[in-house]
Amino acid sequence: MDLYMIRRSSAWANQAELEKTAAISTRIGNEDMPDKVRWIRSYVVKEPDGRLGTACIYEAVDEDALREHARCVGMPGDDIVPIGATVVVRPDPV
Numbered sequence: 143m144d145l146y147m148i149r150r151s152s153a154w155a156n157q158a159e160l161e162k163t164a165a166i167s168t169r170i171g172n173e174d175m176p177d178k179v180r181w182i183r184s185y186v187v188k189e190p191d192g193r194l195g196t197a198c199i200y201e202a203v204d205e206d207a208l209r210e211h212a213r214c215v216g217m218p219g220d221d222i223v224p225i226g227a228t229v230v231v232r233p234d235p236v
């Protein structure tokens with residue numbers, strides 16, 4: 143599998159909406175597509191319009207698998223960028 147970043151701009155109105163989507167995403171990824179998609183982490187961002195967006199890190203067999211996963215979940219999934227390398231200066235804060 144290769145590593146990808148997906149940007150989902152202004153996709154959720156609030157934290158509750160985001161958490162509901164995250165639960166569906168986890169279930170579909172783990173149960174229906176475990177050999178195609180693996181969710182690693184997401185960074186939640188406050189968008190200028192007041193909504194929430196994310197920058198999500200995934201492992202996947204290809205971009206089409208990520209699009210299929212997003213479609214099954216019912217969330218945006220077209221702003222996909224392959225990750226070439228990772229540089230970690232410090233671990234993510236808790």
